[in-house]
Amino acid sequence: NLYCPAQTTRRVEFFAARGALDIESVGGIVADKLVERGLVKEPLDLFELKIEPVAKLNLGTEEAPRVFGEKNATKAMNAIERARTLPLSRWLYALAIPxxxxxxxTQLTRFHDTIQDVADSQLLRDILEYHQRREHKESAKEIAERLIKSGFAKPSKSKAGKDGIVTEVGPAVAQSVLDFFASATGRKILRRMKELGIEPKSEKVSAKKAAALPLAEKTFVLTGTLPLMTREEATEKIEALGGHVTGSVSKKTDYVLAGAEPGSKFDKAKEMGVKIIDEAGFRKML
DNA sequence: TGGACTTCTGCCGACTTCCC
DNA sequence: GGGAAGTCGGCAGAAGTCCA
Incomplete structure (x- = not known):
């Protein structure tokens, strides 16, 4: 529901959050006030904000006013401008697709160039059709071959039949993405982004190139505070070299990168015999 | 059915900015 | 300069998805 203020506030907050478009100084309260004062009616309105009304934004009440301020407003506006050029994966995440x-x-952007490509994705449609056919015990060989050829799926060792495959995303996710872009909300977002001249591009790397990267197939888990870099920076460096960062330690974890005051992941890594490295070791590895 | 992984939510301390 | 308000960066854990 694009017109519910409470939902709009939450959507703006998520859109601006660090993992999404990382619009500094815009958190829950600021998002709430921007919506309440009518400056923002949907997340993409942030790209049409002017510095003056934002600086004068009252975060308090009529009786006890408290302005957002010039510095915060400048910081927010600079971050909004930066967000225009962020890669497709950040934009897909920011749209809060279930x-x-x-x-x-990130997985989706490895196989699509633009946001319109994701919205019209034949790969996602193929996944749905593949699972429907399997469910009805019909042959899905042709679709399976197409998905494998694209690199979006690989043959499964355990799934019954010749056409058993494992895809990058499952049918629930595929359906969710296609439904989102087919909805009135999704169509409006695509139209508005075009009008605003926002065209995020994929940072995709070919499967062959990705496999040749030094950290290809390596799984990392991060815990604690690193002395010289944020976890986000560490994640970007790992992914740039072909590695993969997950949230929990398992037998498949290759390295746990531990900083100061590590949490339970550190103990679990020790328990499972997973190699633990500190930032210095990580830098050496890079 | 269990394991691996992701998403989502809530919480907390540190830090930054504004106002008085 | 100090307090208040808000953000940032991190953690833990529940719930859900997917595969073997």
Missing amino acids: DVGKTTA
């Missing part, structure tokens, strides 16, 4: 978090957004 079931699409950072990891799924």
Whole structure:
């Protein structure tokens, strides 16, 4: 519901959050006031804000006013401008599509060039048709071959039949993404982004190139505070070299990158015999 | 059915900015 | 300069998805 103020506030807050478009100084309260004062009616309105009304934004009440301020407003406006050029994966995440978090957004952008390509994705349609056919015990060989050829799926060792495959995303996620872009909300977002001249591009790397990267197939888990870089920076460096960062330690984890005051992941890594490295070791590895 | 992984939510301390 | 308000960066854990 695009017109519910409470939902709009939450959408703006999520849109601006660090993992999404990282619009500094815009958190829950600021998002709430921007919507309440009528400056923002939907997240993309942020791209049409002017510095003066934002600086004068009253975060308090009529009786006890408290302005947002010039510095915060400048910081926010600079971050909004920066957001225009962020890669497609960040934009897909920022749109708050159900079931699409950072990891799924990154997976999708590896196989699509633009946001319109994701909206019209034949790969996602193929996944749905593949699962429907399997459910009805019909042959899905042709679709399976197409998905494998694209790199979006690989043959499954365990799934019954010749056409058993494992895809990058499952049918629930595929349906969710296609439904989102087919909805009135999704269509409006695509139209508005075009009008605003926002065309995020994929940072995709070919499967062959990705496999040749030094950290290809390596799984990292981060815990604690790193002395010289944020976790986000560390994640970007790992992913740039072909590695993968997950949230929990398992037998499949190759390295736990531990900073100061690590949490339970550190203990679990020790328990499971997973190699633990500090930032210095990580930098050496890079 | 269990394991691996992701998403989502809530919480907390540190830090930044504004106002008085 | 100090207090208030808000954001940032991190953690833990529940719930859900997917695969073997």
